[in-house]
Amino acid sequence: MPLVYGLVGMLVLILALTWGALQLQVALAGFLNGESIWSKAQKQSVIALESYAISGDPADLANYRENYAVLMADRSARDQILSGSYDYEEVAGALRRSNTVTIAIPGVVFMLHHFSGAPYMRDALDAWRSTDTSIQDLNTIADALAAGYANGVPGQAEITRQRARIHAINSYIEPRSTLFSRKIADGAVWMGQVLFWGVFGAGLIAALLWLDMARRILASVRGSEERYRLLFDSAADAIVMIDESSGRILDVNRTTSSWTGRSAGELVGDRFVHLFVQSMAGQQAGRAASNLLLGEQGSTRPVELQTSLANWGSQPVRQAIIRDISERLKMEQERRIAAEALAGIAEGVIIADAERRVLSTNEAHVGLTGFSSQALISHHLDEHRRLPDGKPLPQSIWDSVAAGRNWSGEVLSTRNDGSSYPEHLSISAIRDGEGQPQYYVAVCTDIHEAKASQQRLEHMARHDPLTGLVNRAEFERHCSEAIAVAERERLAVVVLFIDLDAFKIVNDSYSHAIGDRLLVKVAERIRRQLSDGDVAGRIGGDEFTVLIPRLILREDARAIVNRLLVSLSEPLLIDDYEIVLSASIGVAGYPLDGANAAALITNADAAMYAAKAEERNACRFYTPMMHADTRRRLQLATELRQALARNEFHLVFQPSVELRSGRIVAVEALLRWQHPERGEILPGEFIPVAEGLGLIRRIDEWVMQTTCAQIQAWDLAGVPPIRVAVNISARWFGHPAFVDGVSRALQSRQLSASRLLLEITESAMLRLGDDIERTMQTLHALGIEVAIDDFGTGYSSMAYLKLPAVAYLKIDRSFVTGLPGDANDAAITEAMLVMSKSLGLVTIAEGIETEAQHDFLLRSGCVEGQGYLYSRPLQPDEVRYLLCPNQPPVPARLKLVPPKRS
Structure with a gap:
């Protein structure tokens, strides 16, 4: 208790000193605040008075009066306090009028009254008093200026004089005001230091006195009871002393509480038994027993209890030691959970000792390998595992794990039945206190399915999903490897680029599903013709590639190319359809045609394009000129886009004569392109390019409009009305706006539908599918007739000849050329003429160049004919002259030669 009393007294002393220091600090803060207000008021009064002297604004005078009042209030409070006899309320009111902080007013009064002679304070007050007269002079100037402005505006000389006086007074006040501020601030710092050291010294003396008293009191504590209590309370276990006869508690240590x-x-x-949840019956002295110790708010703590008898003097007591076993039970539970989790984990787990001998395995490992846990005990962990190449697990794995790293990788594991499977093995170590491996833990996962899935994904990434052939990227990789080998061994590598002829027609005619199955069969045929080491690929659509490595010369690939051409031209049976195709093949070889895979494929593609353009179902070996042709086609495509805008197209007309009379009954409009630099370009060169660019519809529309305009011009010139045939592409013929476009072209020129004949090829009709019949019926309703061009060269059905608008049949020049000597051409031509007659169709033969051809066709029943025997294509004015010979002639390059009559 003396120590407590001493401590309380010391705290009270320190708090009292601190409170006094705070009060002094508040007073100093009030002084500083007052100094700031006084200095500001002094400066503002000078500024306001000068402004009033210049402007005469009453607001400036009011501002000056307000600041002057603050100065006077401070002065009044100062003088009253320093006089020693003052009214506190009056002084406090003056300080409040000067905006002094209210809480600091008592401290300010106290400081001025008791410490006016203190260091720094005396100098500050002297500086303050020295400005009294000057501030009074300012007020005198203000009164004079106010009187002057009340009688009018003072003269400029008066204002200048008063301003000079204000400046002189301000120059006198300003350094003294600064001195006053500095001395007040220095006094505050000095006072703070005095207060600090005063409080610190008092506190230090009090603390020393209390410590001395504590030392003397603690030195008197002696005896065995204190030492016993120290040991008793410091025990980590709870200790309870019980009266053996009554069972009641005599003493407890701090842990028990x-x-x-x-x-x-x-x-x-x-009673001691009240401390536990479970009964104490049957517990024997000296033996440990488990129980639950009751805690706060009904909580329990698992404990282990052990008792022993002892004597306190003559009193027998029982000493009970209670040990907390919460951590032990928690660890046992965690071990049990870990064992259950280990047993239930999906991956196989092996635990081995420091010598890598198996101690236990879980059920998943038994199911994975077929080895029971007992069968593997004392066997080495890696006894049934090898690296994927069959080698034993290297010592470096165990060294890595021993060094503190985990190891994981793929191994080949052997089952109990002798089979093996790929396994992902992860090995880690459990270490002892010195960091040495004490146990090894291995986790095993069967990755057979994962590897199979990975292989499937890799195969899909490298192969075409439809045909199973390698894709472009994989083909280029094989090609690059073959080139590297060929470079080392001075051999040749050949790349074939295969493109199916007319595959789009098959796709459009049947279905894409049939087209896909056709591609699968084509891939099978290509594979059958290859040797070991050759690689086939599909790089898109109906385009295939073949890599032939390790050849002596590029030309050695000709044999396999010929086999491929023969194989791919054989009929293919898909469902109920028998489809006949052919292929065009381009050949490029290393090192002659390219030094890398991309160059070989590109050049083989160029060679294939040349084969397709010149002669389908053929092959071509690459030459540098092929790229020149390709560049020419690209240039042609660019210029073709500009041809319509520049009006570079024109029409010529080839007459069609009646074979029996030789009379011109019709003309066929033929498109020509007059290129500004290359001259006339024939349709066979630019029409395929226009179809590829999608410009063919615009060109067809231009031909239709120009033809109708020319028919109208002939009518206005008095030319006898004749039929004019116009060739129509499949793209425009199948367009929804085709019929309306033709109808508008005729109506805009006020032409009869009978004046126009539309020509469409067999292959184009085939591509239109089911829409052809609807279009033909609409044309028939409008009175527009249609001629089937190039008959006998396509793949169409004879059913097209029965369509409503079909009125003419044109026999292709390929059959007329061999007449009359070629028996096959003669038989085919006669059959077509007989069939046409029976169907009521008018026949027109193309390409007649000899009298013998004319006579044969006339005898066979052909109605009309076209060809150089009668006339080459003519300009519109030349046609007008032929049909109107009495009109003024036009310069003609060609002359109509009528056929001889028998």
């Missing part, structure tokens, strides 16, 4: 949540006073006298 902490665990039960009850103080020692509450526990002493209570």
